[in-house]
Amino acid sequence: MQTGHMKELAGRMEKISPHAGAALRAVAYFDRLMEAKSGLEGVTRGAAVLSGSPAHLIVPGSRLHIRVDSRGVRTEVPEAPSPGWCHASVDGKATLWIERPLSRDPLIAVILERAVITVRSALERSSANQLTETADHDPFDVVLCAQAPEATRLAAAEHLGLGRDSLAHVVATPDGLLDVVPATCPRTPRGAAIGRSRFGLGPPASPEKLPDTIAAAKTAALFTAEGDDTDPGPRIVHYNNLGVLALLVVAADPKTQDCGDVEAIERVAALRPGMLRTLDALARCETLRGAALQLHVHHSTLQSRRHQAETLLGWELSGIEGRLRLAAAMMVRRILVTRHHHNDQAHNPR
Amino acid sequence: MNSTNIVDATIDEGHAVGPLPPYDPECHAALDSMAAAGVEFPGLTHADDIPANRKWMEATLAASTDEHLSSQGRFTVSERQVPGPEGAPDITLLICTPTGISSKAPVLYHTHGGGMIIGNRRTSMLEIIELAHEVGAVVVSVEYRLAPEHPSPANVEDCYAGLVWTVENADELGIDPERVVIVGASAGGGLCAGTTLMARDRQTPRLLGSMLMCPMIDDRNNTASSLQSRSVGTWTGVANGIGWEALLGDSRGGPDVSYYAAPARATDLSGLPPTFIDVGSAEVFRSEAVAYAEQIWTSGGDAEPHVWPGGFHGYDSFAPQAPISQATVKARTDWLRRLLAKT
Numbered sequence: 001m002q003t004g005h006m007k008e009l010a011g012r013m014e015k016i017s018p019h020a021g022a023a024l025r026a027v028a029y030f031d032r033l034m035e036a037k038s039g040l041e042g043v044t045r046g047a048a049v050l051s052g053s054p055a056h057l058i059v060p061g062s063r064l065h066i067r068v069d070s071r072g073v074r075t076e077v078p079e080a081p082s083p084g085w086c087h088a089s090v091d092g093k094a095t096l097w098i099e100r101p102l103s104r105d106p107l108i109a110v111i112l113e114r115a116v117i118t119v120r121s122a123l124e125r126s127s128a129n130q131l132t133e134t135a136d137h138d139p140f141d142v143v144l145c146a147q148a149p150e151a152t153r154l155a156a157a158e159h160l161g162l163g164r165d166s167l168a169h170v171v172a173t174p175d176g177l178l179d180v181v182p183a184t185c186p187r188t189p190r191g192a193a194i195g196r197s198r199f200g201l202g203p204p205a206s207p208e209k210l211p212d213t214i215a216a217a218k219t220a221a222l223f224t225a226e227g228d229d230t231d232p233g234p235r236i237v238h239y240n241n242l243g244v245l246a247l248l249v250v251a252a253d254p255k256t257q258d259c260g261d262v263e264a265i266e267r268v269a270a271l272r273p274g275m276l277r278t279l280d281a282l283a284r285c286e287t288l289r290g291a292a293l294q295l296h297v298h299h300s301t302l303q304s305r306r307h308q309a310e311t312l313l314g315w316e317l318s319g320i321e322g323r324l325r326l327a328a329a330m331m332v333r334r335i336l337v338t339r340h341h342h343n344d345q346a347h348n349p350r
Numbered sequence: 351m352n353s354t355n356i357v358d359a360t361i362d363e364g365h366a367v368g369p370l371p372p373y374d375p376e377c378h379a380a381l382d383s384m385a386a387a388g389v390e391f392p393g394l395t396h397a398d399d400i401p402a403n404r405k406w407m408e409a410t411l412a413a414s415t416d417e418h419l420s421s422q423g424r425f426t427v428s429e430r431q432v433p434g435p436e437g438a439p440d441i442t443l444l445i446c447t448p449t450g451i452s453s454k455a456p457v458l459y460h461t462h463g464g465g466m467i468i469g470n471r472r473t474s475m476l477e478i479i480e481l482a483h484e485v486g487a488v489v490v491s492v493e494y495r496l497a498p499e500h501p502s503p504a505n506v507e508d509c510y511a512g513l514v515w516t517v518e519n520a521d522e523l524g525i526d527p528e529r530v531v532i533v534g535a536s537a538g539g540g541l542c543a544g545t546t547l548m549a550r551d552r553q554t555p556r557l558l559g560s561m562l563m564c565p566m567i568d569d570r571n572n573t574a575s576s577l578q579s580r581s582v583g584t585w586t587g588v589a590n591g592i593g594w595e596a597l598l599g600d601s602r603g604g605p606d607v608s609y610y611a612a613p614a615r616a617t618d619l620s621g622l623p624p625t626f627i628d629v630g631s632a633e634v635f636r637s638e639a640v641a642y643a644e645q646i647w648t649s650g651g652d653a654e655p656h657v658w659p660g661g662f663h664g665y666d667s668f669a670p671q672a673p674i675s676q677a678t679v680k681a682r683t684d685w686l687r688r689l690l691a692k693t
Contacts, residue, residue, distance in 0.1 A: 019385035028386030029379040036375030046379065072671025170423075291528040 013104035018233055023110045026050045040094075040122050044068045047098060047115045051108055056081050056097040057119065060158030080161035082181050083140045088112040090119045095139065095159045144170065144178055145212035157207035170202035170210055172217035174224060175342040180210065198224050198235040213239075219249050229273060232280035233334055245331065252335040261329035262336065264313045271308060276291045282317055283327040370578040371383040371632045374660030380669035381584075381662075394465075394589040397498070397596065404468045414472040419446055425489075432515040435507040442493040443512055444471040445481060447524060448486055456529035456558070458482050459516055459580030460491040461509050461545065461622050463536030465566070465585070465593035467497050473533055477667060481533070484683045485690055488525050490516050494541070498596035505597070506544040510552075513545060515685055517555040529693055531559040531686065536585070536635075536663070537593065538567025541627075543613035543642070550621050559689045561626040561682065563640070564578050564635050564663060568614035569594040583633060583661035590634050614638050620649040626685045627653060628678060630661020656681050 029046050032038075040057055048055035048068040056077070057066045066076045076273050081087065081097040086108050089095050096115050098108060112337035142156035154164060160180060162168055167183035183204040200220025201215035216239040223242065225233025239246065251257060269276045278295060288306065292299035306317055316322045372436070392402040418425040425446040434441045448455065458481065464645035466677075471493040482489045494508035513532065520527035534542030539562040546560040568576075571591050580587040593613075594602045601607055609616035625646055629639035636657065643655035658674045666675040 024386040024388075025383035029383040032379035032382045033375055036372075036378060038375040038379075042376050042379075043672060045376065045673075050383075071674065072673075074673075 009214055022050075022107050026107065026111045027114055030118045034072065034097070034118045034121055037125065038063065038118070038122065040119060040334070041066050041074060043115050043118045043122060044096070045072045045074075045095060046118075047111055048072065050111050051086075051098050051100065056099070056161075057094060058097070058159050058161055059094040059123070060155050063158065063163075065161050077161065080180075080256065083138070083179055085113060088116050089115050089139075090123065090173050093123055094119055140178070140180060143180055143207060144214060150208050153211075154207055157210075162207050167204040167206060168210060169204055170213050170217040172201050172221040173200070174252050174338050177216070177218070178214065198226070200224055201236070201238045203240050216246075219246050222249055222338050223331060224338065225334055231334070231337060232277045234332075245328075248328065248331055249269045249335055252332045254336065259332065259336070261313075261325065262333045265326075265329055265333050268309045268312045271312070277310070278302070279309060279326060280330060282306060282309070282337040283323055283330055288318075365574070367574050367577050370423060370575075372574060372660060373632055373662055374606060374658075374665065374672060374674050376670075376672035377660060377662065377665040377669040377674065378421040380672065384668070394491065394586070394592060394685070397592055398611050400498075400592075400596070407464065407468045407470075407473070411470065416476055419444075419472070419475055419479060421483065423449060424483055425449060432512060435504075435511045438495075438504070438507070438511075441508050441512050442471060443516070444475070444491040444493070445488075445523065445693045446475070446482065446489040446491075448483065448488065448625050449487060450581065451488075451524065454520070454526035454529075455524060456485065456487045456531065457516065457520075457523070457525040457584075458487045458489045458561075459513055459530055459532045460489055461494065461532070461534035461541040463534065463538040463566075464496075466505060466537045466540075466597045467593050468566065469496075469537075470683050474538070474667070477535075480679075481682060481686065484559055485686045487531075487686075490523070497593075498560075498599075501599060502597050503608065506541055506548065506610045509541050509545045510548045513549065513555060527555070529558050529690060530555060531561060531689065533561040533563070534555055534565070535563035537566045539563050539635075540567045540613060541569055546612040546622060546625075547613055547616060548610050548693060557623045558693065559626065559686075560622065562628075562639070562642070563682070564629045564633060565610060565613075565627065565639055566590065566593070566635060567639040567642060568569050569598055569607050569612040570614070572603075573641075575636035575638075576634050579632075579634035579663075583662050584668065587634050614642060616645070618649055619646045619651055622646060622649075622651050624652040624683065625654070626656075628656040628658065630656050630663065630665050632661060633663040633665075635663065654685055 028048060030043070033042055033046060040059065044055050044057040044066045045068045048070050052070050054067060054069045055076070058064065058081070065077050067075050068324065069075050069104040084101055086098040086102055087095055087099055094153060096112060096119060098112070100108070113267050139156040139159035143153055143160065145153070162180070162182060168180050169183055171179040171181050200217050202217030202220065205213045220237040220242060223237040224235055225231045227233060227235045265279060268279060281291040281294050288302060289299050292302040295302065309318055313326070315325060317326060392406045393399055396405055419425060419427050425448055428445050430445060431440045432443055444492045456608050458478060460475070460478050462471060464473055469492040475489070475491055478491070490512070492509050492512035495504040497505065514625045516523065516525070517530060521669055532542050532546055535587055542560060543562055543565055546557060549557055571587060571594060576587045576590065598607060598611060607615055627639050627643050629636050640655060640657060643653040646653035654680070658678055661674055665672065666678045669675055
């Protein structure tokens with residue numbers, strides 16, 4: 001056997017068969033770590049290198065959060081894990097994460113299974129062995145469960161990399177999926193990780209208060225829109241930016257309230273495609289010229305469309321009051337549309 | 351040749367030799383996972399195995415094309431035929447120059463590994479290129495003649511001739527002749543040390559430093575680590591004996607072996623440039639590498655040895671993910687940076 005040539009060899013194997021024996025390699029790798037009594041970082045490194053994606057291991061009892069990149073280098077922890085990543089719990093004592101979207105990839109399943117066995121064995125040898133009550137539950141569910149004891153929720157939060165003093169947002173999608181994202185997280189909240197980039201954000205809260213903010217996140221989600229011609233508006237809404245407008249959610253019930261303004265908007269929308277976007281721009285821009293610029297139409301064209309809209313709406317749009325009424329009606333319409341399209345699932349947990 | 355006698359069991363009496371130290375777990379895991387994936391290495395237990403090992407090496411080196419070595423355009427790759435030693439054929443130099451370098455660059459002059467019997471100028475070059483990239487150096491890798499077809503001193507004389515040409519043609523190569531560092535791993539580490547001694551004795555060229563990575567420098571093959579590795583490891587004591595016997599024939603282990611061929615034979619290591627030495631604790635070359643560093647110090651010189659616990663021969667390439675491999679690469683890079691910063 002010769003040495004010093006493994007990079008060449010690896011390249012050659014890659015060409016012959018990219019997946020040759022990958023699962024067998026993973027099994028043999030972790031078997032050896034187990035036999036050699038490797039530590040937790042070694043197991044995390046194995047998961048990262050064998051999967052080709054960064055891996056995390058979080059052990060709440062020891063406040064340990066290890067992240068290793070795909071080359072095997074231990075790194076800082078740039079972000080807390082996402083529920084959309086591949087993960088496995090080690091009897092509730094630790095959670096192993098691989099930074100790639102949940103899938104049925106059999107190789108990832110083998111890696112997680114073997115890594116979990118190895119972590120369990122390492123934990124049994126170490127003092128970082130404090131059983132928490134989060135066993136068998138997804139830590140996201142526990143953190144957001146108001147009925148769970150506070151100590152349990154705090155332990156679950158640690159599984160997610162959230163310390164007692166850190167702040168986080170509840171993230172809610174229009175169809176009722178919930179997520180938790182650290183408030184310090186520099187990137188866009190991880191809606192993308194759960195396959196959606198349209199969501200509402202609750203106010204920042206410490207882990208023990210997170211369940212109290214679920215309703216706010218769901219409310220914010222109702223104000224989101226697809227952002228296209230048939231459903232113009234923002235895709236991401238912060239509850240804290242809504243203020244008193246949040247009350248519209250309570251009011252927007254066609255069964256008990258007269259929603260004539262919304263029906264009028266629907267009549268305008270039916271005039272021609274893009275009319276909803278025109279109304280959205282008219283409601284949100286201070287001047288007609290500004291709205292024309294945003295819509296890429298000549299302002300005289302927009303002027304004539306505004307006139308048509310005013311006729312069908314039954315109120316004027318040139319003044320602040322008319323624009324405010326339009327803006328509120330557009331929001332109520334959006335809440336109703338969101339509820340309708342997403343089948344009012346917002347009360348179901350993920 | 352009786353392969354079982356090739357490791358000479360002549361360790362000092364009174365010193366108990368135990369088993370090979372345990373492998374580093376993460377290095378070991380990488381080895382196991384390769385075996386599980388069906389990666390097979392040709393054995394080397396007899397001189398007759400040399401052709402199969404060469405064939406295997408050629409196949410693995412097929413990946414190291416010029417394009418691959420250019421590392422996405424970070425290097426331009428070329429080859430030159432240059433004069434060999436007097437009366438010997440020309441030799442080929444593989445030259446990798448960092449792109450976009452305007453001033454004269456340092457050079458890593460590379461002598462490849464392969465037990466003195468296999469490999470070519472592309473062996474290990476993907477790793478050497480990474481090292482050169484870190485310090486902005488040109489790499490010149492020499493194709494020397496292999497044993498047993500070409501016994502000693504053909505290989506070390508080829509390495510020396512290529513070094514002389516490189517320094518004499520520094521302007522054309524865009525390199526600084528005052529900043530030449532010779533580097534090599536395994537048998538290449540031995541050739542690196544031998545060429546360094548030759549340059550010292552012949553008083554040219556002047557080398558800035560010498561980097562011996564897990565070097566093969568002792569033909570006697572009778573150290574504690576040789577015995578511990580007799581039939582264990584990625585480069586066994588038996589394989590080591592086959593390599594030396596191919597190079598030195600019957601003179602192997604005897605009184606007449608030149609220290610250019612087996613630098614562990616040198617008793618005076620004064621006048622050497624700063625020397626970096628690394629080795630794994632669980633490999634055949636541990637004892638001779640450590641002894642070489644000690645001898646450099648004894649001669650009043652500058653040596654920086656690193657012994658990485660649980661490293662078998664080539665652990666850093668088999669298991670680049672392992673912490674000791676990462677530390678190995680970092681130690682090499684750091685040493686080169688410090689060395690080059692002095693000039």
